[in-house]
Amino acid sequence: MTTTARPRRGRVSGAVAAVGLVVAGAAALVVLLVALGALVPGLGSLSGYATLVVPASGPTLVVVGLVAVLLAVALRRRLRRAGTVVAVGAGVATAALVVVVVLVVAAVLGAGGAVNPVTAVAPGTGFAAPDGDPVYGTGPDGAPLHAAVWNPRGATGPAPVLVYVHGGGWVGGSELGSADDLRAFADHGRLVVSVGYTLSSPGRPTWDVAGPEVACALTKVAALAPGLGGDPTRIVLAGDSAGGQLAVSVAYHAASGTQTSSCGGVVPVPRGVLVQYPAVDLVDGYEHGYDPGHPGSSAAYLLRWYLGGTPQQVPDRYRALSGVPAITPHAPPTLVLGPTRDELVPPGGVARFVATARAAGVDATLVRVPYANHAYDTLGTGSLGNQASLSIREHWLTEHGW
Known part of the structure; x- marks a missing residue:
């Protein structure tokens, strides 16, 4: 009498083990490519995307890499040689990415910021609706200009005021952008006002419109702040x-008494300027900036829309709205956050602006965020980049009593 051997229960079949190793290997490859792109500049699109992924999902990918290592080790019992190769590869890739993440965290801590690793592994999304969205003026075409307001929470007296100017290449965005961050600033006892302005379009540059509108909003906020619980003597422009x-152009020209307002009056000088990846060297941006999210798409077309021409065609406009020509010793204390691998706003121009401001006697500080690209803080609330940006800015504001 013959009997048929049955496979032992709990034993993984060769096919299942092979599939598991393919999954682990694919995960390890993703982790490796991100780490390689971050650690080695100049790898084209890989480096560009890696420096977007690290601030957005770096800690998450570290966990993915660790899971890949554990899975490969577990499957070595069935496919020993292949399992060993995948386990070692996943371990090396994960270790490289850990180095990148640790260096980012160290830079954040060194700048006074903080990182919650649990939140960074599982960042969220959301929209913190403002407490109000009033109209503060009208654009040249009669369109209303809005200013979103987040009321201060926990303030025991007149609250510092943070006036925020949104990004978007002068052609997009609105006062409702960065809502979660602005709510966080308000939750720390500030009156936060985000201002819209007229956007550029083909054939309608707004280089002579947007700045005066921001100045008008600043004037209106200073007048209305007491009624909203704010202190008009403690305004920071961000x-x-x-x-x-x-923000730099309006604040610095206000400090020298040369900033005009679309609604008239004297433009108040902010107590501080708080900016991230600011386009303060417009010629440098025109010549060297491009969008990492859309390879081959340069910043030049944004500047042509905004300024109405190239640096050769309208050089006076490029000079008038760049940061260095606006510097005077009377400019407010300034904090600049600059990602070291910014491809849209070249880091060199930002560094030259800060160095020139410091040489002129301005209390200007540049915080470099490593392995980060343009808009590194916008890809997930609570992500590594978002926590870095928010906590460093919060530290600077608190340190100055704002």
Whole structure:
């Protein structure tokens, strides 16, 4: 009498083990490519995407890499040689990415920021609706200009005021952008006002419109702040990217008494300027900036829309709205957050602006965020990049009593 041997229960078949190793290997390859693109500049699109992925999902990918290692080790019992190769490869890739993430966290801590690793592994999304969205003026075409307001929470007296100018390449975005961050600033006891402005379009540059509109909003906020619980003597002007250019230009020209307002009056000088990846060297941006999310798409077309021409055609406009020509010793204290691998706003121009401001006597600080690209903080609330940006800015504001 013969009997048929049955496979032992719990034993993984060769086919299942092979599929598991393919999954682990694919995950390890993704982790490796991200780490390689971050650690080795100049790898084209790989480097560009890696420096977007690390701030958005770096800690998440570290966990993915660790899971790949554990899975490969477990499957070595069935496919020993292949399992060993995948386990070692996944381990090397994960270790490389850990180095990148640790260096980012170290830079954040060194700048006074903080990172919650659990939140960074599982960032979220959301929209913190403003408490109000009033109209503060009208554009040249009669369109209303809105200013979103987040009321201060926990303030025991007149609250510091943060006026924020949104980015979007002067052609997009709105006062409702970065809502979660602005709500967070308000939750720390500030009156936060985000201002819209007239956007550029083909054939309608707004280089002579957007700045005066931001100045008008600043004037209106200073007048209305007491009624909203804010302190008009403690206004900080903030902005990102194109909004950073506008914030620097308006604040610095207000400090020298040369900033005009679309609604008239004297433009108040902010107590501080808080900007991220600001387009403060417009010629450098025209010649060297491009969008990492759309390879081959340069920043030049945005600047042509905004300024109405090339640096050769309208050089006076490029000079008038760049950061360095606006510097005077009277400019407000300024914090600039600059990702080291920014491809849209070249880091060199940002560094030259800060160095020139410091040489002129301005209290200007540049915080470099490593392995990060343009808009590194916008790809997930609570992501590594978002926590870095928010916590460093919060530290600077608190340190100055704003």
